[in-house]
Amino acid sequence: MVMRAGRGVLPGIGKCTPQTSGLHDTSVFDMTTQMMIELIAVLTAVRDDVPQVMTIDHGRLLPSGPLESTHRSLQAGVRAWVERQTGHPIGHVEQLYTFADHDRLLATGQGRLIAISYLALTRSHAGETGWRDWYDYFPWENCKTDEGRDCLAIIERLLCRWVADMGNAAVRVRQWQRCVSLFAIGDMVVWNDELVLQRYELLYEAGLVAEAGCAPENAVPGQAMHHDHRRILATGMARLRAKIRYRPVVFELMPEEFTLLQLQRVMESLSGIHIHKQNFRRLIMQQQLVEETGGIEENTGGRPARLYRFCGEVRQARQFVGTKIPLFQP
Amino acid sequence: MVMRAGRGVLPGIGKCTPQTSGLHDTSVFDMTTQMMIELIAVLTAVRDDVPQVMTIDHGRLLPSGPLESTHRSLQAGVRAWVERQTGHPIGHVEQLYTFADHDRLLATGQGRLIAISYLALTRSHAGETGWRDWYDYFPWENCKTDEGRDCLAIIERLLCRWVADMGNAAVRVRQWQRCVSLFAIGDMVVWNDELVLQRYELLYEAGLVAEAGCAPENAVPGQAMHHDHRRILATGMARLRAKIRYRPVVFELMPEEFTLLQLQRVMESLSGIHIHKQNFRRLIMQQQLVEETGGIEENTGGRPARLYRFCGEVRQARQFVGTKIPLFQP
DNA sequence: TGGCTTATACTCAATATGAGCATAAAGGGC
């Protein structure tokens, strides 16, 4: 991501003698606490119009491993881990979040575990194991399907009961407002597909999600994961849903050539939202994100469709131009 | 940020026994490398319509300190550091980026330094030391002022010379394209205020910025900082410029009551871009982000202005609603 | 052939946005 030609690397902290001043008098580091760095990847691909995430341990863990001294950078470490596990190179990699809460202690109890999570995108995966559907973990996020809508109906009932059991009336009102706005209960509020993490955390607070080791009686559908990996997956999903709206990252997930409907279906499955077909085409075309390859896809089930390819190379000159996608509600 | 009532904390990694599988066989951590965590804050406030950043060491370092074992979380650590140095509580805190490149070695050469940077916003600061103007460090980012435009003219000349000296013609074209799109050279490209970091890194590659310890002959105006703190400041500025467009974070920087022109001037100084006054008012009002206090500001130099306050409390219910700001080009 | 599918082109109304005009209400100099 950071390019460093010309004058070598940016000035590193270790290269200079420590700076001291009145305000910075604690620049001597606390050497007594052991630290460990874990790298965690939310590696996403799309197969058959279904977003998938790479997992290990039978779908209960995200690919992850410690930062090793041979890794040149954090991103290189993530790339090394992911490519070792998937076999092919990753396109887009971006940092998600760094966690180090007080409960993240090492097994010894003497040190701290810092987890740095990344979102990674890759194109295809033929016959590899470990891929799971996004919506196995978050069925309620897939509002396009009946299953997702059923799950939301269940959630609505459970949240209603959760709020009703609260003592304070003011708290009840406030928490119900939160439920309404996050899950778009009623028709005053529209569904916001980017709030994956906030919805998961609300369900967690309400004691409605199962995680490995502890499953409440009335748990919402959705597969559990170990540690906080499901929360990290939620973070990655939210980031990707936000990003596809203003950066052309979808194309990292597409094959070399694709039809516009294929592109639309991928966007829809990522966001869990319907898109108006004609408007989608209009916006994609007028932004000149794609160009015709000349080829034609025959197996559309109807009239054959033109094939397109991403013409990002041309656009890299005027980089960071942003993509507009007509993602709206049904 | 993450709320955790109801069922206690999310499952911590240290609480479970290690998971192993075919793919995850390196879950034994590399204990030989020493790690240190440094927390760095880009603390921003606005005074007299000028964005400022909190510094130490005579403006050459951002407030920073090691993660201590008493800190409950990373964010708590940053809050502790910042509040210790500024004296009053911070409103908004969000993580920026985690750095751990290979050149970030400890003084001993045996370990690694991980820097976790945060963006923090605070309201006012009466008579505290350490505050510096954003644009002392990045004069070219302030396109509103003549000084900024002069600085951009200098940069344009220097970049032109830098590109001209390159050997390969194809590389010359590509790099000049990059200069053009990042610095909006000519009138085919519009200035994008969010590319603070990319512009800094281009200048760095071109060997045009001075950093403490090494100042090239033909350096661009702008104060240097130690280590990579100026790059971290650029990251924070970019994040804030991006965020004010779609989240009502500006109000964290405003006093309790303000006029609409004051609000506009703060937005303008943060983004370095002019705003059409009437359209700005229209958008702010129609989003119901503010409400009249009933008070009136007399010292406007013209007709007295109504005072407003942020009515975020009402809006927290339907949270994450997004703000639209008419930021455009002159 | 008609009936199904999907692809692609085009229209239309509602809304949003950029830009400007006009008036209101203060202070200051005379």
Place this chain on the structure above:
DNA sequence: GCCCTTTATGCTCATATTGAGTATAAGCCA
């Protein structure tokens, strides 16, 4: 008071964008 400057605030208008729908094209299959 009158004129001038300054800022505040209300309103208009042309254009661009967006949501939604209609119409036609071109394949398959019974």
